[in-house]
Amino acid sequence: MAEATPTIRECVDYARRRLPRHEAELLVGTSLGVPRNHLYAFDERAVDPVAFARMAETVARRQDGEPVAYILGMRGFWNLDLEVTADVLIPRPDTETLVAAALPLIRSNARVLDIGTGCGAVALAIAGERPQASVTATDVDPACITLCRRNAARLGLSVATRVADCFEGIDGRFDVIVSNPPYVDDDDPRLDQGDLRFEPRRALRGGPNGGLDILARLIREAPDCLSPGGWLCLEHGVDQERALARAFRERGFRRVRCHRDIENRPRVTVGCKENRES
Ligand code: GLN
Secondary structure, X not given: OOOOOOEHHHHHHHHHHHOOHHHHHHHHHHXXXXXXXXXXXXXXXXXXXXXXXXXXXXXXXXXXXXXXXXXXXXXXXXXXXXXXXXXXXXXXXXHHHXXXXXXXXXXXXXXXXXXXXXXXHHHHHHHHHOOOOEEEEEEOOHHHHHHHHHHHHHHOOOOEEEEOOOOOOOOXXXXXXXXXXXXXXXXXXXXXXXXXXXXXXXXXXXXXXXXXXXXXXXXXXXXXXXXXXXXXXXXXXXXXXXXXXXXXXXXXXXXXXXXXXXXXXXXXXXXXXXXXXO
């Protein structure tokens, strides 16, 4: 006898036995291609066994710890839905603090540079908010640049892209430079735990010196690419606030201040380049 065709309710029950409710609903809804409110309103509806199998596979991946954003291939950031792949860090609410800190510093026709753009989250959020600005996004990994371009095209946003290691090969001056660089210490045990273990090491590891190597390099090199009075805005770890403030000041930045993230942790430091050429 043929097996009974599963229903939407059986899919939801299957997933909810294995995952927290909101993850279960997200994965079932996406696998079956139905909006979340259909899961309960049309729970008797039959489901194609192929779709059931697809749903069970996504549930298994989540049970193995894979982040939901990688399973869905999408993540919301700022007001954008961004495609994400395992080549890029998953955009985080923490990083919306970087966008929020930078925006008031970006006048409508500013030149903006985003270093280490990943899927393009920060550059695209800024491009969306400042359509007249010229936004350039760089990443050392060509796969990130490909993804950033795909996101830009899908969202109808305009950013120039470059494969580049920090400022290498970047010409011209920018009014605002933003970056969420790798800043986790190489020995941080969190790298082998939770979501982080699925994310690209290159996007996370900031070296063995408290994770500060790339942040320090950006602070050192940024003035050569900033216009006078331009701003550098860097996301960093919650325990790096003092080191960042010191490094910004030692490099001659003025009006240095730290912004807190939605959990009230120090997360983004900004500083202004002196108004005259050094
Ligand atoms: N905010 C991330 C974390 O600590 C790290 C991101 C980064 O290195 N840029 O989970």
